[in-house]
Amino acid sequence: MQSDIHNQIHKKFAEAKRVLIVSHVRPDGDAIGALLGMGLGLQAIGKQVQMVLADGIPSSFKQLEGANEVKRKADGSFDLIIVVDCSDFQRTGSSLDGYSKPDINIDHHVTNTEYGIINFIQPEAVATSEILADYFESWGLEITPPIANALLAGIVTDTLGFRTSNMRPKTMRLTAALMEKGGNLPVQYKNTLLRRSFTAAQYWGAGLSSLERRGKMVWGTLSLEAREACGYQGNDDADLINIISALDDFDISMIFVEQKNGTVKVSWRSVPGYDVSKIALEFGGGGHPAAAGADIPGTLFDIQKEVLDRTRKLLNSHQDLHKILL
Numbered sequence: 001m002q003s004d005i006h007n008q009i010h011k012k013f014a015e016a017k018r019v020l021i022v023s024h025v026r027p028d029g030d031a032i033g034a035l036l037g038m039g040l041g042l043q044a045i046g047k048q049v050q051m052v053l054a055d056g057i058p059s060s061f062k063q064l065e066g067a068n069e070v071k072r073k074a075d076g077s078f079d080l081i082i083v084v085d086c087s088d089f090q091r092t093g094s095s096l097d098g099y100s101k102p103d104i105n106i107d108h109h110v111t112n113t114e115y116g117i118i119n120f121i122q123p124e125a126v127a128t129s130e131i132l133a134d135y136f137e138s139w140g141l142e143i144t145p146p147i148a149n150a151l152l153a154g155i156v157t158d159t160l161g162f163r164t165s166n167m168r169p170k171t172m173r174l175t176a177a178l179m180e181k182g183g184n185l186p187v188q189y190k191n192t193l194l195r196r197s198f199t200a201a202q203y204w205g206a207g208l209s210s211l212e213r214r215g216k217m218v219w220g221t222l223s224l225e226a227r228e229a230c231g232y233q234g235n236d237d238a239d240l241i242n243i244i245s246a247l248d249d250f251d252i253s254m255i256f257v258e259q260k261n262g263t264v265k266v267s268w269r270s271v272p273g274y275d276v277s278k279i280a281l282e283f284g285g286g287g288h289p290a291a292a293g294a295d296i297p298g299t300l301f302d303i304q305k306e307v308l309d310r311t312r313k314l315l316n317s318h319q320d321l322h323k324i325l326l
Contacts, residue, residue, distance in 0.1 A: 005118065005120055006135065006138050006139065008118055009104060009118060009120065009135075009139050010138065010139050010140050012080055012103060012104060012118070013042065013045070013047075013080075013139055013140055013141070014140060015079075015080075016042075016047060016079050016080035017047065017048060017079055018047070018048045018050075018076070018077065018078045018079055018080070019042050019047050019048065019049045019050070019078060019079075019080045019081075019082065020049075020050050020052065020074050020078040020080070020081045020082070020099070021035055021038050021039050021042075021049065021050070021051050021052070021082045021083075021084065022035070022051075022052045022053065022054075022074070022081075022082075022083055022084075022086075022092050022095040022096060023035045023053060023083065023084050023085050023086050023092070024085065024086040024087075024091040024092060024093070025053075025054050025055050025091055025092070025093040025295075026055050026234075026235060026236050026265065027053050027055060027057065027058075028157060028158070029061065029153050029154055029156065029157025029158060029192050030085050030127040030128050030129050030154040030155075030157060030158040031053070031084070031085045031086070031128075031154075032053070032057055032058075032061045032064070032067075032150075032153065032154070033061075033064075033127075033129040033150045033151050033152070033153040033154025033155070033157070034084040034085045034106070034127075034128040034129045034131075034132055034150075034151070034154050035051050035053065035070070035084055035085075036051065036064055036065070036066045036067065036070075036146075036147075036150040037129060037132050037136075037147045037150040037151045037154070038082060038084055038106075038132060039051040039066055039069070040065065040066050040144070040146055040147050040150065041132075041136060041141035041142070041143075041147055042141070044141070044142060044144065045140065045141065050071065050074060050075070050076065050078070051066065051069055051070045051071070052070065052071050052072065052073060052074045052095045053070055053071075053072065053095065054072055054073070054092065054093030054094050054095045055072070055093070055235065056070065056072055057070050058234060058236075059197065060191055060192055060195060060196075061153065061191075061192065063191055064146070064149060064150050064153060065146035065149070065150070066146065066150070072095075073094060073095065073097075074095060074096065074097075074098075074099060078099075080103050080104070081096070081099060081100070081101075081102045081103050081104075082102065082103065082104045082105075082106065083096075083102045083104070083105050083106070083107075083115075083116065084106050084107065084128050084132075085106075085107055085108070085109075085127075085128035085129075085154075086105075086107060087107060087109035087111045087112045087113065087286035087287065088111075088112070088113045088115060088286060089102070089113070089115040090284075091286075101115070101116065101117060102115065102116040102117070103116065103117050103118060104116055104117070104118045104120070105118065105119045105120070105121070106120045106121075106128060106131060106132070107120075107121050107122075107128055108121070108122050108123060108124075108125040108126070108127060108128050108130070108131060109121075109123065109286055109287060109288065110123040110277060110287075110288060110289070111277050111280070111281055111286030111287060111288075111292075112286070113286075123288075124166075124168075126155065126158055126159050126164065126166050126167060126168070126171050127154050127155045127157075127158035127159065128154065129150070129151040129152075129153070129154025129155050129158070130151075130154075130155050130171055130174055132151055133151045133155070133174045133177065133178055134170075134174060143178065143181045144181070144182065145181065145182025145183065147181075148178040148179070148181040148182050148183030149182075149183045149184060149187075149188055151178055151183070152175065152178050152179075152183040152184075152185055152188045153188045153191075153192050155171065155174070155175060155178075156185070156188050156189050156192055156193060157192050157193060159171065160193070160242055161189060161193050162175075164290065164291070165272050165290055166288070166290070196238065199230050199231045199232045199233070200232060200234075200238040202230040202231075202232070203222065203226065203227065203230045203232040203238050203240070204238060204240050204243065205230075206222065206223075206226035206229070206230060207220040207221070207222045207226070207237065207240045207244075207255065208220065208240070208243070210222070210226075211244070213250070214308070214312070215312070215315065216249070216250055216251040216252065216315055217250065217251070217252050217253075217254070217308065217311060217312065217315065218244060218247055218250040218252075218253050218254075219244070219253065219254040219255060219256065219304075219308070220240065220244055220254075220255045220256070221255070221256045221258075221300070221304070222237055222240070222255065222256070222257045222258065223258045223300065224258045224259075224260065227258075235257070235259055235260070235265075236257065236265070237255050237257050237265075237267065240255055241253065241254075241255045241267045241269055242269075244269070245269035251270060251271050251273075251274055251315060252268060252269070252270045252271075252274060252276060252311055252314070252315060253268070253269045253270075254266060254267065254268050254269075254307065254308075254311065255267050256300060256303065256304050256307070258300045259295070262297060262298075263295045263296060263297045263298070264295070264296050264298065264299075264300055264303045264304075265293065265294075265295050265296075266280075266283070266285070266293060266294050266295075266296060266303070266307055267291075267292075267293045268280060268287075268291070268292045268293065268311070269290065269291050270289070270290050270291075271290075272290065274289070274290075274314060274315070275289040275314075276289065276290070276291070276292045276311075276314070277289055277292040278314070279292070279307075279310055279311055279314060280292035280293055280294045282310065283296045283307070284296065
């Protein structure tokens, strides 16, 4: 079964002439790394490639080769459409408006809805960039130094610097192999995880000053007003959720980011034993047991109340089960 799907992907890559590659809205490092890695790899074997992200590329990733080629909307006709690191078709945003069902869907989210014609999903992988690092050569592609850097950026960011609970020895071996191919791990670590703009730091301040807690839950809020006051140009949380989730004595951490389109982006993080992807699914989102998200239509006040109620129920049910087992 595995060899069959790899043969299919290899054949698709070999036969295609014009390729469209997209990922999800508000792209994180893995979405960007996988998109650029795949795009550069197919360009290297002579394909005409268009890379599209509906929300563009954050400044910390613009140092990666190929980043200046990424468009916000697809243009033209294609004989192969690939979606990377995207759990469901809706999360591509406007990237695929007017286009057919994706030919290939490559992802590592356990909540992936298998919306492609060919679906290669590996939930055990820490990142979609790890999947590409593992199988690039079997698909007829070569990992060059720029591709190695893109894939390293994806792996480093999705594992928060190799510290998520799904880390495995294979990830470290693939990371070493990417370094041997010319990838610069220290540079990617610094640029994608450590460096922040002055406005992002101010934005963090607004979020940290909003922190609230209830039992084993902690959450922060980033309003449109706060974003405008800081002059922050993105529509994400500037990775503040990773700071909140590092706080002691909390099992589930959340951040609520108000959007201009009348929705609220909610991100969850949890300690082992709590599957927050189930809550995200209820709100039309997805992700992993320990890290999930959803874009929910409605007002900040109403969504916050509903999400906090549902998350508290998850905590309570887990605690009740623990008491029964004891």
